[in-house]
Amino acid sequence: MSIPRDDVHEPRFVPDPRAGRREHVLPGNREFVEGDRIARPEGGGGSGTDGSPEGEGEDAFTFQLSRDEFLDLFFEDLELPDLVKTRVASETSTVRQRAGFTTDGPPVRMNLERTMRHSMARRVALRRPSGAAIEAMERELEQLRSGAITPADGASTPTRIAEIEALLARAQARRARVPFIDPIDLRYNFFDSVPRPVTQAVMFCLMDVSASMDEDMKDLAKRFFMLLHLFLVRQYERVEVVFIRHTQQAEEVDEETFFHDRLTGGTIVSSAFEEMLRIVKDRFPVEDWNLYLAQASDGDDWREDLPRCVELLNERILPICQYGAYVEVARNAASGQDPLAGNPSALWNAYDAIEERHAHFARRGIARPADIYPVFRDLFHRSGIEA
16 A cells, blocks of 8 residues: 555555556557567666766655454454344353452552542541641640630630640640551452353355356355355354355355355255254254354245245244345356346345345345445444444
């Protein structure tokens, strides 16, 4: 990234001129035709070989983003919606947490407010003379000695002076015996190690790999799930990802098989939903886990299977899920056409009633690789922030 020295312009991302492939037309070219390979010019970019006795400037400020910094920017303001269920898991680490006060500890942990409260209670209980009371007696003694005032009770001035001097001596002695801060007053913040409540979530990735999904369509679906998987692993400490692919039958597979296997066949979408429910029942108790669904398909399904899909989503899956997302890829992804243009797919039409009934279910279409990231941000942007 290059930042211009001119303060008027804002920094912007531009292609690195020293790398990559570029196709452009050079005006006035009479020597080369399309397909010619042009050797990279040697040297450092300037022209001429003689030095210059004058002139000064400043290079543009450039920097590189690390992988972690780039991913932080890439996934900024994104989150899984409605993470609400928490429990203390056995594999979690502990965290230091405030657990009251103690009478022993390092000075850096001293709680001044609680220490002063105990100091004041002790001084009041022991009747330690205050500084204001001693100052009042000293002021009265000085005035009696100077003759500015006379005793109010009719006693003689020498008698009152002797009485004040005795009271003042006892108050000063008592004040010296009862310190302002005593070691028993000291209180320190106490921290204890406690298990940290961990928000547990599982994302079910359901991908259609039937024969109606050509290689371009599968590539779009896999790119979306790759981005989703990277986001989950990067942003969350404890999120399980379950990969399910389906033709006329569904099966749970590992990451390698999900993204690289070339299985194909017929299409029964409900088989993926039934496999998801089986896994939830066996491994992910609904009371402990936040469940999420991400489905990618071209929208084709066996006509008799559509009511079953709607029933499973409406009655069994979405009621236990925090969020569900359906991504439909274009039937001819290579052309870049809008997947929702023309006649909507059978699955898209069947999902109309589901989206109206469940506010936490969303549908989007992808036609080209450039659509994946905007759709992804739209589906998972943080609440209250524009996608």
